[in-house]
Amino acid sequence: MTHLSPFRLGIQARTALLSWLIATGTIVVFTLVMIPTQKRTYQQALESKAFGVAASLRDLQGSALVNRDYPTVVDHVTEILEGD
Numbered sequence: 817m818t819h820l821s822p823f824r825l826g827i828q829a830r831t832a833l834l835s836w837l838i839a840t841g842t843i844v845v846f847t848l849v850m851i852p853t854q855k856r857t858y859q860q861a862l863e864s865k866a867f868g869v870a871a872s873l874r875d876l877q878g879s880a881l882v883n884r885d886y887p888t889v890v891d892h893v894t895e896i897l898e899g900d
Contacts, residue, residue, distance in 0.1 A: 869896055 825833070873893065880889045 872896065 873889075876889060876892050880886065
């Protein structure tokens, strides 16, 4: 007499389980790889934008401080922030 285990999966159930495990594993690996890549890309984009804004303000700052034209600086910064 053969002893059958109480929890035995058929071929279809095993195939479905294996398919779900492969799909879930693929999604997990993709997520673990893509999130750091996207984070690094967004940080580089923000740094680039920050350097651009800083350079723009640096150019404007010299002439505005000599002429004491502070409203021009405020208008320029407002325009930069509205553009983004």
